[in-house]
Amino acid sequence: MHRHIQFEVGAGFTVRFWQDIWCGDASLCVLYPRLFLLSRNKEASVSELMKFPNGVLFWDLTFRRYSEDWDLESFYSLMSRIYGASLKGVGDDKMCWKPARGKGFTVHSYYQVLTNSVDQSFPWKTVWKSKVLSRVAFFVWTAALGNILTIDNLRKRQILILDWCCMCKRNGESVDHLLIHCPIAFDLWSMVFTLFGIHWVMSKTVVDLLACWQGKLGGIGIRLFGWLCPIV
Ligand SMILES: [Zn+2]
Incomplete structure (x- = not known):
């Protein structure tokens, strides 16, 4: 069920940077598995990594070692993705149900997700x-x-x-x-x-x-x- 929940980030206290879906259609650990493995804080919330020195967004990410050349492409992709997110760092985080966006959570859409997922996966x-x-x-x-x-x-x-x-x-x-x-x-x-x-x-x-x-x-x-x- 978790992969069907997307977050709208406010202050980012309740959203996990790598493991929740908040920036694109999948979590960052799924989109960038190699970088996730190298990351130092896999459980970090968005608020822990999102800084605003002088009012400008800065992502305080640290990795276990410098990425090798073949990781650079995904590293640049990650950077452009997270710096492209328009975040203010204030307000409540919101949890959204992806399958029926706009309508909120419905039992009908949850049932469809459950019955479809076996064939798809x-x-x-x-x-x-x-x-x-x-x-x-x-x-x-x-x-x-x-x-x-x-x-x-x-x-x-x-x-x-x-x-x-x-x-x-x-x-x-x-x-x-x-x-x-x-x-x-x-x-x-x-x-x-x-x-x-x-x-x-x-x-x-x-x-x-x-x-x-x-x-x-x-x-x-x-x-x-x-x-x-x-x-x-
Ligand atoms: Zn073995």
């Missing part, structure tokens, strides 16, 4: 319409549902086992970690994306990743999941 076409071996499609489908036998799932079945990723030996082993965020899997993804000349910011979850893919890109991605399949 779950990327079944990417999985089942890609030309790959059926065992690969089945594996990706199971992974998207979060049901492959990663250690976190085994632990949920009361199997006593140390939560330790079998590849990097550093993190806990969840489906999303093992298949997309583990440094070893990530290197594999980066290599393939570079091979095809694709610049890609890795999605947070396997489902999000599949949802971004359409056409040929979906086929390439599903095959790569197939390469990871024997590991699991």
Whole structure:
């Protein structure tokens, strides 16, 4: 439900800079995931970062380290977005219901959001319409549902086992970690994306990743999941 709420910023005390939707149609952490990862204060409210020295708007953003060259484009994009917002820094923050803008919240529009969201978000076409071996499609489908036998799932079945990723030996082993965020899997993804000349910011979850893919890109991605399949 949260992604359907948009804020109009007044003083900005109740609006989270990165995680609420107040500047565009998505939250800044979704639009700029890499910068969000590097940001020092992920929970900051807009009011904490919005300053008005001499009456001029200044955004007091800090990051864990200087961005590398390939981050600059998104950094400039973020700057132009937030400096383009016409904020005064005074007044109440307002919460707006996006699906029925102007009419306010209605049960009817909430019901529509709930019933539509399943079809929109779950990327079944990417999985089942890609030309790959059926065992690969089945594996990706199971992974998207979060049901492959990663250690976190085994632990949920009361199997006593140390939560330790079998590849990097550093993190806990969840489906999303093992298949997309583990440094070893990530290197594999980066290599393939570079091979095809694709610049890609890795999605947070396997489902999000599949949802971004359409056409040929979906086929390439599903095959790569197939390469990871024997590991699991
Ligand atoms: Zn790992």
